Amino acid sequence: MELVRFFFPHAPVAVGALEKVALALAGRPGARLAAHLSIPTSANSLLRIVRKLPDKRGEAAPRVLGIDDFALEKGHVYGTIILDMETGERVEVLPDRTAETLTAWLRAHPGAEIVCRDRASAYAEAVRTACPDAIQAADRFHLWKNLCEAVEKCVATHRSCLAEPTEDAPADATAAEQEVPGRPEGMRVIRRRERHAAVHALYDKGVPIQAITVALGLDCKTVRRYAHAATPEDATLGTGSRRYGQVHGYSPYLHRRWNEGCTDAARLHAEITELGFTGSRRTVRRHLQEIRASGKPAPDKPKTLTVRTATWLITSHPDNLDECSTLKLKKLLSRCPELDAVAACVRSFAAMMTDRRGSDLADWLTNAEDTQMKPLQSLARGLRQDFKAVTAGLTLEWSSGKVEGNVNRVKRIKRDGYGRAGFDLLRLQILLAG
Structure with a gap:
């Protein structure tokens, strides 16, 4: 600051400018900007300026x-x-x-x-x-987020309904009925079930998550994910690899090349890498594993919705869906009455939140519990415990x-x-x- 006072007679003006720079950019970035403004100073000087500023401490809280x-x-x-x-x-x-x-x-x-x-x-x-x-x-954004998470779990428990029936299968056949019988479970599935059982054996007795973390030697976030999952399958939500999701964009090309007779995963990986794919060879092999096990030609165009895509369709505003997405949603709900009931709950909650009709919350909670969907029932129990705050959040402007x-x-x-x-x-x- 001595440099500022030496080079600038109007030091208070320069100090005021440096206060704004320090508050906006902190130390080193602020020092670089100050140099460009011909007010040379150091990062530490800027931080000292901030520390000397008067504190804001009111006696009463705002309304x-x-x-x-x-x-x-x-x-x-x-x-x-x-x-x-x-x-x-x-x-x-x-x-x-x-x-x-x-x-x-x-x-x-x-x-x-x-x-x-x-x-x-x-x-x-x-x-x-x-x-x-x-x-x-209660904050409306968090309420909607909680609802979307519950919907995603509901969709995951009915993932067999996401695949459209094939031409050679009955219209009411599920994807699980079309899978190859006797297909062995992978080690990941077995390990997931074992971890889910081990965590719930302690969590259901009231053991804290931190204690379970120490006892099982798992990461705290992993234990929390399994503890809050009703089934082992629910624990997989949000843990998928981005690269594995990326490979679905290359499914049409991979399926066409498979039907042309190219079934070598390494070669197919090299081909789509030239097209811009950045995932691993193992990802491609895993993506083709189900087709290889079925012994049938690959479909020209995969028709199975992912859990997240189906969740997005159910929770999106109808005006934000194009004609193709609207048709996908209509077909999904027509072949799965349970998800149709979930979608009805989503629509009624969205209307209640948009129109600020918090007085309808009790009826909505009853309807959510009547769906017999465990994720929605769990959400309803949580909202009942915070009923007054949720009602106020759905009623007031704040x-x-x-x-x-x-x-x-x-x-x-x-x-x-x-x-x-x-x-x-x-x-x-x-x-x-x-």
Whole structure:
């Protein structure tokens, strides 16, 4: 800063400019920009400027609060950001996401009447403890996300309905009935079932996930995935390889070459690699394994929907589907009454959320439970436990969109200060950045 005062008589103006640069870009990027602006300074000087800025600490909480967590160290350490939902101003940043910390802050800053949050139990408990008269509103984005995840699990349990009947099979035949009988299970399927059984043997007795992780020697995320999966097949959702999904785009070419007599996976891999495929030879071999086992010619055009594509069809707005997609959805629902009932629940929930008819939630929960689909029933149980907040989220105008936007800003600020910013500096940058 001595250089600034020496070269610039109007030092306060230069310092003010450097404050804006430091808050926008942090240390090293800010120092590079300052050099281009002919205000030479160092990264450490910019960080010291931020630390000397006056803190924002109000005595009372805003009338409408927005609360969400963000990752300080993803998967390990999380913080909490608090917003004034009426103005969009950042109010406070907390060093963790525990109920105790948020409770202490809310008691020290009374006045909140409405609290927008996700469905995290810790935040719900803190608000009930510190300000029991405040209205809690669950975020509509997270509610819709929870519904889509439940729909994906429902589709996975009826994946046999995703394949269109072949010409030589009865119209009501499922894909499972058309498979080659006696086909041995792979080691992955066996291991998945064993892990699912081992995790649930402990989880169903009330053993915490962390303790199961230590006992079975598995990763915490793996244990959580199996614990929350009703069946071993449900545990595979979201774990598929992107490259394996990529090979489906080359299915027409692979099937045509297969029917022409080229059944060598290595050669076919080389051919589609020239066309832009970036996956492995093993991926291609696995993709062709079912055709090889069937002993039949490959279909000219694969007609089986993937679980995610079917989920997208069911959860998309009808106006966003083209004629081909609408026809696929109609055929899928006509051959699977269970998924037709799931789609009806999705449509009614979307209408309830769009029209802000939270009063219809009780009826919707009953209809979801009547479908006899375990994922929807599990979702309904969770929504009943948070009934008042979900009803408010589907009725009031307030939602957590502004908070989610600020969480994205935090990610950029963290990258700018990577390796140099402790929590105190990160907090100031989040609160003071324009």
